[in-house]
Amino acid sequence: MTRVRVATYNTRDFLDDRAAAARVVRAVDPDILCLQEVPRRLFAASRVAGFAGLAGLQWVGRHRGSGGTTIFTSARARLDEAHHARLRVRWPDRTRGYAVASVRVGDGEPLTVVSVHLSLRAQERERHTARILRALGATSRTVICGDLNEDETGTAWQLIGEGLRLVSPPDPTYPSFAPQRRLDVIFATPDLAVLPHAPLALDRDDLARASDHRPVWVDLEV
Numbered sequence: 001m002t003r004v005r006v007a008t009y010n011t012r013d014f015l016d017d018r019a020a021a022a023r024v025v026r027a028v029d030p031d032i033l034c035l036q037e038v039p040r041r042l043f044a045a046s047r048v049a050g051f052a053g054l055a056g057l058q059w060v061g062r063h064r065g066s067g068g069t070t071i072f073t074s075a076r077a078r079l080d081e082a083h084h085a086r087l088r089v090r091w092p093d094r095t096r097g098y099a100v101a102s103v104r105v106g107d108g109e110p111l112t113v114v115s116v117h118l119s120l121r122a123q124e125r126e127r128h129t130a131r132i133l134r135a136l137g138a139t140s141r142t143v144i145c146g147d148l149n150e151d152e153t154g155t156a157w158q159l160i161g162e163g164l165r166l167v168s169p170p171d172p173t174y175p176s177f178a179p180q181r182r183l184d185v186i187f188a189t190p191d192l193a194v195l196p197h198a199p200l201a202l203d204r205d206d207l208a209r210a211s212d213h214r215p216v217w218v219d220l221e222v
Helices: 018-028 044-055 123-138 155-163 204-210
Strands: 002-011 032-036 070-073 077-088 095-103 111-117 141-149 182-186 216-221
Touching: 002 018, 002 111, 002 141, 002 182, 018 044, 018 155, 018 204, 032 095, 032 111, 032 141, 044 070, 070 077, 070 095, 070 111, 070 155, 077 123, 095 123, 123 155, 182 216
Parallel strands: 002 032, 111 141
Antiparallel strands: 002 216, 032 070, 077 095, 095 111, 141 182
């Protein structure tokens, strides 16, 4: 069996300390990293690729129409396929989207990994989640990660929970300097074995400087 570390991180468009964010990612050392709020417009591709290099990871590629979501992989992982999709929002709200990648680590079977960033509007979150789940179809060996912008009482959270189970720890993730809310989570289908959580001594100053969110990670056995 192979251990796979999957992480999720909202990086606030690199508006904070990008070097600190890269140090945080290196300390987490994920095989697969789901990102939200990466640059989408001017020089976006070079900025995202540059951050991947700083973090010691590889970018799955162009993310036009992604709503600022994308996925990085480590040298331990092999990318089979990846794509990004946009989710419609009310103008002039921030664009939203999701990214999907099929990734193998070691001799393991492929994992479908999804990075999502849901709307600030409850009705849009519900509609977006329903669309993502329809697009994925019958799910197995699937992980959905991201910033849901709601907690376990929200409809989007509950929709995801109908076919997947929450596997990330209960710690709050927002705001990064003194977390109060658990917005960033990881769900996995029941056929994936989840290993005991491995706490990491991440630098508190780096966490506060890097973004307004904290990263979340889980270890899976595949």
